[in-house]
Amino acid sequence: MADESSELYTIFPVFMVLDVSASMAGGPLEALNDSLPALQKEMQSNPTVGEIARISIVTFSDVGRTVVPLCDLAEVYLPELMVEGGTNFAAAFQETRRAIEGGLRSLPKGTPIYRPVVFFMSDGEHQAPGDWAAALNDLRDRSWRFAPEVVAFGFGDQVNVDSIRRIATRFSFLAKDADPAMQVREIMNALIGSIRTTSTSFRDPSQADGLHLETPTEFFTPLPPMTL
Amino acid sequence: MSRFRDLRGHWADPAEHPPPDDAEHPPPDDAEHDWPLHPGGAAPARSRGAGEAPEALDHAAAPDTPAAPRATADAAGPPSAAPWEQPAGLPPAATAGPGAPRPPEADNPGPAPDEPAPGGLAPAGSAEAPPAGSAEAPAGEPTRPADPWRLHSPPTAAPTVGKVLPAPRPVLAPATAFRRSMLSLDSVFVGGFHVAAGSLVGTAHLVSGSPCQDAYDFAVSPGGRLIVAIADGLGSRPHSQVGARSFCEGAVQAGLAREELTAADLLAYAARYAESQAGAHRLAPREIGFVGAVAVFAGSRGEIARVGDVSAFALADGEFHELLTNAPDEHVNIVTDALPEQPLPAPEVRRLEAVRRVVLCTDGLATDLRNSPGVRSWLAESWEAPGDVHAMGEALRFRRRGSHDDRTAVVISVLERPVVADSPATSA
Incomplete structure (x- = not known):
């Protein structure tokens, strides 16, 4: 409940978990970097998004990095994402959970929040030693107060479709375009559109649990859900 | 929480809490001066001069x-x-x-x-x-x-x-059907009550080009009961404004026709009426989904029934006290109950005693009242005494970071005696 003396503003926390492994080199990573200003512009120009959505950017390759902690993206200097090494899903999920916990715990007590959403995108599959299921379970643990909705996007020739399905809580997609760079652009457009629509729609008792995805079938193939 | 104290534990006999205006305006012989309305143009001056530094x-x-x-x-x-x-x-x-x-x-x-x-x-x-x-x-x-x-x-x-x-x-999307006004306002004496009400379209609708999806209605029955209905169309449903409007009309119609119906009865009837109206417009019930509440007042006693996250507050001594439960730990974009659904979700019912001023509002305003000391202060000041129709519009004009939903409020003031229309002699 609100404290008598402080304003509590509604927050829609969004965590972008982006693959920056070596396979992203070239067009895909350029497309990723090119899309961030569009997201920032949306935050700066649309009050229904900019006043509610808070964005965090987490990258992963061999390790996970919180490149931008949860913040008003309109007010930060955008990073340039760089290509790194291998692909470690476990590191991605562990770092994402840390970013969610840290970001939401930093908000004033009683802040009204939307259910956090993680947008995960990858063009590969887990290559590090050890399994990643435990880290994913920790991230999706429904008993965790901040358990997010995880939406997973796969693209490229090397993507493991079953992994993308496993990662998502309910919604996973494969990008259709033949060009990986164009696939990344469409994923980022879908991500920005979903943030916009969800921020604008206040309630939805439907099965979507308040999340509104903008993933046109022209560009994406919805994958059937898979439970762990 | 202490901020929203229980009404029963907070309010005393209304005779001990005369309306604020009484001190300056002792009850005269005629009704003209009984409840002077403060005009919107004379709202409390908080404004900083435009030339002053921010x-x-x-x-x-x-x-x-x-x-x-x-x-x-x-x-x-x-x-x-x-x-x-x-x-x-x-x-x-x-x-x-x-x-x-x-x-x-x-x-x-x-x-x-x-x-x-x-x-x-x-x-x-x-x-x-x-x-x-x-x-x-x-x-x-x-x-x-x-x-x-x-x-x-x-x-x-x-x-x-x-x-x-x-x-x-502000834009309106092409081919928008069932459009509603961006702003609706009322301020009237009705029976033993003064009712000020307003509904203002939210910024989110201005962006998306969709109409205001909130609705309200009220009337006093032949037996003197005040029937108030308020509803909030679900943003995810394409024609939820039809459901919200029909629900309010249905509740008031039933309340005028049947004095014995409780607030919960009226809510159930209104939900069915809304569903029938969906059929009349060739819409599926799901397309008109909404949440709503019905309140019935008989003098200073009342009863509120609701389904969904519309809410009600008592306003006393400059403070708002929420009368219905709120689940602060739930995520704000997830709602579990809605209308019209079969079977009808069990409504939450709250009975009120010795009320003087009650505010029914949709979630857009209730969220601001819960989380914003600034909004609470502004609206308490604005609604401390009954205002005219312009004052009601002015009250809803605040802007707050992240507050983009439709805003609807019905402010009910219980009068010590009914106020009638001015006669030619008193209005001269």
Whole structure:
């Protein structure tokens, strides 16, 4: 409940978990970097998004990095994402959970929040030693107060479709375009559109649990859900 | 929580709490001076002069902005020059305000956002943030190309709470069916009550081009009961404004026809009526989904029944006390109950005793009342005494960061005796 003396503003926390492994080199990573200003512009120009959505950017390759902690993206200097090494899903999920916990715990007590959403995108599959299921379970643990909705996007020739399905809580997609760079652009457009629509729609008792995805079938193939 | 104390434990006999105006306006012989209405134009003056300097920005302390981003893994760069941070020599983006440079890609037609100190208020008509569609560029703003489509808006004393972005241009999507007014207002004496009500379209609808989806209605029955209905169409349903409007009409019609029906009875009837109206418009029940409440008052006693997250507050001694339960730990974008559904979700019912002023409101306003001391203060001041129709509109004109839902409130004041229309002699 609100404290008598402080304003509590509604927050829609969004965590972008982006693959920056070596396979992203070239067009895909350029497309990723090119899309961030569009997201920032949306935050700066649309009050229904900019006043509610808070964005965090987490990258992963061999390790996970919180490149931008949860913040008003309109007010930060955008990073340039760089290509790194291998692909470690476990590191991605562990770092994402840390970013969610840290970001939401930093908000004033009683802040009204939307259910956090993680947008995960990858063009590969887990290559590090050890399994990643435990880290994913920790991230999706429904008993965790901040358990997010995880939406997973796969693209490229090397993507493991079953992994993308496993990662998502309910919604996973494969990008259709033949060009990986164009696939990344469409994923980022879908991500920005979903943030916009969800921020604008206040309630939805439907099965979507308040999340509104903008993933046109022209560009994406919805994958059937898979439970762990 | 203590802020929303239980009504029964807080209120005493209404005779011990005369309306605030009574001290200055002792009950006269005629009804004309019994409940003087404060006009909207005379709203409490909080406004800072347009030429005065805005309050300093303080993003470091902004409650909704976490501490400046810091890399958690990449320690290659110096701590003061992380890759996402503004390079040295450039003003931080957070200081964008009057006179400050703006991102080159920003194309907002309005002024740069500004943020008062957390919890602070700034009049919407001041330099910090113009009212929706304001045509006047605040003093100190950089000169920008004239926007021929910016709408003129008269100044307002309503506050701006927190940092807000310029209001969007209001648009209506082509082929919008079942449009509702962007603004509805009432302020009338009816039986033993004064009812002031208003419904204002939310900023989100101005952006998406969809109509206001809230609705309200009220009437006094032949037996003197006041029937009030309020509803909030679900944003995800394409024609939810039809459901909200039909629900309110159905509740009032049933309340006028059947004196014995309880608030819960009226809610159930109204939900069925709304469903029938959906059929009349060839709409599926799911397309008109909404949440709603019905309140029935007989003198100072009342009863409220609701399904969903509309709410009710008692206003007494300048404080709001929520009368219905709220689940603060639930995520704000998830609602479990809605209408019209079969079977009908069990309504939450609250009985009221010795009430003097009750506010029924939709979630857009209830959220602001729960979470914003600034809004609570403004609305308590605005509704401390019954106001005229312009005062009701002025009350809803505040802007608050993140507050983009439709706003609807019905403010019910219980009178000590009915007020009748002016006779020619008294109005002369």
